[in-house]
Amino acid sequence: MVKPSKKPVRCYIALGSNMGDSLSYLQQAISDLNDHPHISSLIISRFYKSKPHGPQDQPDYLNGAVSVETTLDPETLLDAMQKIENDNDRVREGVKRWGARTLDLDLLFYGDQEIDSRRLIVPHPRICERSFVLYPLRDLIKDTKDNLTIDKSTTIEDCINNLSDIEKNNIMELDHA
Structure with missing residues (x-):
């Protein structure tokens, strides 16, 4: 049974896909998050296309x-x-680390909490290395008073x-979908 807390917490979630109809997978994930009874106030960033990290023998990510x-x-x-x-x-079993996937959702921030458990590290440990995470986050916080920080x-x-020039050039902004 889900035990909701009393006060809502602002969270940031990264979305990624590079298999099948990536746009449809991201849109369905957004719809599923929006339909969850304990999740509300959904705000969506623009979408970006980026080269994969890890194995390069896979399609670009959305x-x-x-x-x-x-x-x-x-x-x-x-x-x-x-x-x-x-x-x-x-699919999780038998898949290469950082390999292609239909959908990847990563919890980047959970309020201002720092979490380091067996299953979860928040803020996400590689936020500062990934343009495909940073640019959408910037979209979300530019008009808010949220002051997201890593290491306080x-x-x-x-x-x-x-970011390195290579990483900055690794991403292309798309229209908001």
Whole structure:
């Protein structure tokens, strides 16, 4: 049984897909998040196309991010996200690390909490290395008062400014879908 907390928490979730109809998978994930009874206030970033990290013998990714409010605890939210992945044809067994996938949802931030459990690390440990995470996050926070920081001091904009030229050139903004 889901045990919602009393006060909603603002969370940020990265979205990615590079198998099948990636746009449809991302749109379905957004719809599934929006339909969840303990998730609300969904805000969607623009979508971006990026080269894969890891094995290069796979299609480019379509990426985005969403901001949500939830009354779910972090691990229950993770369970809900993994169910959405599984319901959208995500295969986990026998797949190369960073290999192609129909849908990948990563919990980037859960309020201002730092979490380091067996199943979950928040803020997500590779946020500052990935343009495909940083650019959608910047879309979500540019008109808000949210001050997302990594290690309590590094901002999203700091991370973007510190990206390598290769990583900055690895991404292309698409229209909001």
